[in-house]
Amino acid sequence: MTHEVAPDRLRLMLFISGASPASTRAVRRLRDLCDRNCPDGYDLEIVDVYQQPALVVSRGVVAVPTLIKDLPPPVRVLAGDFADESAVLTALGLSGRTAD
């Protein structure tokens, strides 16, 4: 990520479990959604809960997939495979842009 850090640039952390179908689906859908709705770009960190359990504990994650939006504030936590796209957009604060 070499983009200049903007205050409204999305910083996301996605917790998945290996190559499970739901996890694979979630990664694909999220990337697709963000690519379409984030003209300024975004940072996405993908965490496998079995690879980095300490991070799972420190972030208080129980569900998979879980998406945490750290920036811009407020911090939002989403759980699911992002089948409900409008809910994701609302939670990430991107719904207004789609309307544009």
Place this chain on the structure above:
Amino acid sequence: MTSPDAADRGGPARVMLPKSLTGIDGFDEITEGGLPTGRPTLVCGLAGAGKSLFALQFLVNGATRYGEPGVFLTFEEPRDDLLANTSSLGLDLAGLERDGKLLIDVVTLQSETIVEAGDFDLEALMARVAWAVEKIGAKRVAIDNVESLFVTFANRPAMIRSELQRLFRWLKANGLTTVITGERGVDTLTRHGMEEYLADCVVLLDQRVIQEVTTRRLRVLKYRGSIHGTNEYPFLIGLDGLQVLPITSLTMDQQVSDERLSTGIPGLDEMLGGLGVFQASSVLISGTSGTGKTTLAANFANAACERGGTVLFFSFEESPAEILRNMASVGLDLARWVAAGLLHFHCERPTTLGVEARLVTMQRLIHQIAPTMVIIEPVSSLSSDTTGPDAPAMIVRQIHYLKSAGITTVLTSLTGSDMGEPSTQHISSLVDTWVLVRTFEGSGERNRGLYVLKSRGMAHSNQIREFILSDNGVRLVPVYIGPAGVLTGSARAAEETIERDIIAGLDEKAAQLAAALEGRREAVEAHVAAIRTDFETEESLTRRLVETTEERRVALQSERTAEGHKRTVASTVNSPSRERPGDPREEASR
């Protein structure tokens, strides 16, 4: 570490049912060894029932006593609160964590911040558990209270259920002995029916308010493949955490002592086989009000201090000052033992505090002071109506505890009637020596009588003794047993006087009889003397008559002789008949 999916391939084959000790007093006894090893146990109950404490004790004891590290996964309270709350119970969670014997994972669930956007599962939760277990090589896991998940993800109860089942299968497959707590539902053991898939072992903790006093009960509802006590067992949360009171399964393995201790009253020692009570035994002194129970107990204390022992005196009715003053009035100087640091008083007015709280205080003091003798005065105040129906059971537990600790226990019990009340009967079956103090009424006074109702392991007197309190102390005297029954006090004295009078009367009569006999003897002798005198008179008269007669005969004879001479001179032929016709015998005798 395998993924939780590995659970589906099944766990290791089990031949017998191994158990893991919880270290919770009493619980391991009623389950005959603790919880099923390598299997999950559901501990359910309402909020505040002690579920979390049960889970924590299971882990802490596992880590400290049984060499089994544990993971505590809690949904309940923040880490700082948890550490603070448990340190007051003497559980050093932070220290155990530093030593790698315990790992606490606090799961913070804030439902309002989680947006649901499509399907998900709880794989991350499983990853956390798996990671924690692997990190410290855990053998035990406790999950407190997993049902919070149903609140957080309220829309997906089916998903949570299946995920929890997967988690439990995984725990089982990995041989982890697990405690899972669940909050009690309205008609179900847990709000979300977890008992349906946690069927190996189910423990129910109950908390009820009966007569304004909280009582706690524990019941093992289910224990697959094992025998277990099925009753409700009262339990308390004390210094050492949970204590279950399995009355019926108290193990009788304490050391017994042959050493005998004086009761401080020579007369009572004499009644107890001449030597007093056994060390580490329990003595119950029961009686109605004002019978001198406290004085007897104080004598026990005094004797113990004289031997150099330490006495902890619990008084629920009188203050130390009152006891010291009252005992001084019967010649017992207890103040010197207080000054010497041998006698410790703990006085507490009867309150509506539960017996649980009372026993916790007592336990703490017993730990602190480490006495050789404990006096509970009166134990009946612990088991009155206001302390709840479990009080007798708790007291039994307390007595058992004292006994196993080698502490001689003296209990006094106030009874309404002479034979005691149900609660006292409960205790009396457990105590080794039971001394009963009764009052005997009569002659306008009440007197105290004492007898030994039972005393295990020694020959003891079956007699009632009168128990006299004086300025010089306690004295036991044999009572008067007469046709009118047992007499004490002035009635005894009166009866003794009557007896004395009778004896005196008998003596007098004998004396009279003796005197009468003597009189008769004198009369008889006088009579005999009179007869003798008569006889002697007669005799002497008769003798004189005889003598006179003889004299006359001699005189007559000599007169005839002289006459004959004259006749011979005058005429030689003379007829004798002519001489004296009236006396032929004299002629013949010639």
